[in-house]
Amino acid sequence: MLGNIEKHGWHCNWVETKDGGPSFAYTIGLFSSYGHPEIIVFGFGADFAHELLSEVAAFAMARQPLDMNLPTDQLLKGFSCLFIEVPTSEKEGH
Numbered sequence: 001m002l003g004n005i006e007k008h009g010w011h012c013n014w015v016e017t018k019d020g021g022p023s024f025a026y027t028i029g030l031f032s033s034y035g036h037p038e039i040i041v042f043g044f045g046a047d048f049a050h051e052l053l054s055e056v057a058a059f060a061m062a063r064q065p066l067d068m069n070l071p072t073d074q075l076l077k078g079f080s081c082l083f084i085e086v087p088t089s090e091k092e093g094h
Contacts (some may be wrong), residue, residue, distance in 0.1 A: 006030035010057050014046045025049035027057065036060035036066055040086070052076070 004011040007017050010029035026040035040054050041049050055075050059066050066072050071080040 001028060005033065009033035009061060010058075012050045012053050014049065016046070023049075025053060027053050030057060030060050034060040034063070034065070036065045038085075 001011045001013070005028065010033060012025055013028055014025045015023060018045050022043040023046075024042045025044070025046065026041055027038045030036040030038050036056075036059075039053055044052065052075060056066065059064075066074065066083070068081055068083045068085070071082045073080050075081045
């Protein structure tokens, strides 16, 4: 993980759930490398989730971060994405 952050500025972590919940992937390092919020996506396969997060990372690396307050069609062609802030209580595992 640290090697990926050092080399690419971020890392993608994939979590496949076994309890029937949606699998998910999330970024690690976008904030420390580029000041961009970390992103988590649910319900996609590992390859597509990584591809989607790579697109977000590309915007962060180009210092053209996506506006987290507005829907965007820059990630999924033909579909709008909406960002929702994860409550602090969920970030801390409470």
